[in-house]
Amino acid sequence: MIHIFCALPCEAQPLIQHFKLPDLKEFDLFRIYQSKDKEISLTITGIGKLNMAAAVSYQHACLNTAASDIWLNIGVAGHANIPLGEVRLVNKITDNHDNTTWYPQIIFNSPCKSTHLITLDKPSTDYQDSLYDMESSAFYQIAIRLGSAELIHCLKIISDNTEQDTATVNADKVKKMISAQVQIIEKLIDRLKPLSTEIYSITAEPEHYQHLIEKLHFTQSESLQLSRLLRQWSLRLPDEDVMQLIADNKSGKAVLKTLRDTINNSEFAIHD
Amino acid sequence: MISTIYIEEEIANHPRTLAILKRFPDATKISCQRYGEVFNSKSQNFRLQKKQAALILARKHKGLVLPSPKEYAIGAELNYYFSHMLNCLYDCRYCFLQGKFQSAHYVLFVNYEDFIEEMQLLLNQHDEEAVHFFSGYDCDSLALDPVTDFTSEFLPFLESNPRALLELRTKSTQIRSLLKREPIKNCVIAFSFTPDKIARTLEHKVPDINKRLQALLDLQEAGWQIGLRFDPLIYTKDYAKEYSELFNEIFSKINPELTHSISLGGFRLPKDYFRKLEKLYPDEKLFASPQAEEKNNIGYPAEIRHEMLDFCENIITQHIPAEKFFPCHETI
Incomplete structure (x- = not known):
């Protein structure tokens, strides 16, 4: 504006x-x-x-x-x-x-x-x-x-x-x-x-962030972690459906753990 | 290149200020009392300013020459750094300056004579000991040399003080002023390298590896001592292959006799800087690298760090004697 x-x-x-x-x-x-x-x-x-x-x-x-x-x-x-x-x-x-x-x-x-x-x-x-x-x-x-x-x-x-x-x-x-x-x-x-x-x-929040924040409970610090992990996900696993992966997670903490574990276990290449 | 120049009132008539202004007759000149009014002001965006950074001409009043961390030493007990300039022409995504400074403008402290005086005082204090000075912590030592005349002002001091050694750290190919003069034994021109594909991804506006290597070879041929800096080491799944290729390329061409030192260290940043960079460049894959936090720093997890350092160390020590090798084994 x-x-x-x-x-x-x-x-x-x-x-x-x-x-x-x-x-x-x-x-x-x-x-x-x-x-x-x-x-x-x-x-x-x-x-x-x-x-x-x-x-x-x-x-x-x-x-x-x-x-x-x-x-x-x-x-x-x-x-x-x-x-x-x-x-x-x-x-x-x-x-x-x-x-x-x-x-x-x-x-x-x-x-x-x-x-x-x-x-x-x-x-x-x-x-x-x-x-x-x-x-x-x-x-x-x-x-x-x-x-x-x-x-x-x-x-x-x-x-x-x-x-x-x-x-x-x-x-x-x-x-x-x-x-x-x-x-x-x-x-x-x-x-x-x-x-x-x-x-x-x-400054825009990553995709799915708002939806997850509204759906599950995240503390202030967990919200920051969620934002960071969703960004990392989009950079490291752009072809994977993150929402499908966390569909069964019932809490904010569970979502963070799933995201963190999956990202940490994925291969990392800084260039194509 | 430079379209705006801020000038501190105090040094408006300094001969170096006048010489630099002469080079940019069309630039908009803006006077300021202290460079911090422009450079340190909050609510400015480093990423945006990088698109068209201004030059700020200023006077450095205190803290001109400071002790440097032992982890970065290249063979001496007494190590100091100084910054005649803040910020860099280049735009390397891993660079800590993006986290350290509010502004991307280039600050040039024109009072070289005060830096040299302080260096001389330090040499006098440490009678008979070798003292190493590092000039490339907060800037690239050579990238703006044609404008700043940094080398032509500082090298005569080195020439007359053989106990001092100056490291010029650079990714630049601005070596004309060095090639024009006789080489000085106590000056090391240290070039930073990452493998080609990584450099293309992360080192924006920087001369490519071949040009840097050619500049290095030209300097060696002219008799200058050179250094190799593989810091930061950047992790990627094929790092072993990429670093092997880089080392092969470099070591097959350089003269080991005129290679003063080689150092390396993994990518790491103070946590505050890392978080600021992550916000400035949310789409940058580097900040989605495997990472761990230790002692308020963020870097690669220990397993990756050690594996990379060991791998590189093995190859490097096949090419140069151990006394020229200075790995940085910080925790992160």
């Missing part, structure tokens, strides 16, 4: 339209939108770190998020000299309040240039050679507790700079700027999806 967070409705609207995201009426603390196939969600957070942190936590509580999910903060930001409308992925986030720093891991070919971002508590026109916004540090700080650094990113479109400061920014301009970069956003998602799929594949 892909979770997008925008501070402002005007940042969100082009994405809601592009990805065809209906409003989820049941959640009223923050406005959450989600595609019918539940693959993409978007939350409008409001301005500032507190709103962003609350919205990421709320969205996580409302939707069923997973370790393999993609988390994106998309919005506008200021910069001293990058031309308006250009887009940047963020490779370093510094919270101006306490100088805490995070490093989103760009381990794919980025669809655009990347740069440093500073999150401020208040708007500023004291532009420097970094992006400025008011939410990214809070977004990252919470999202990193829920996902992996390779899948959590901030994408910013330049809305103001030393030549045209924040006074010139309005909702219509922001909508147009975001709309103009939808292809880059699509590309970013396309590059993140295979990474997300890979994490999903390694």
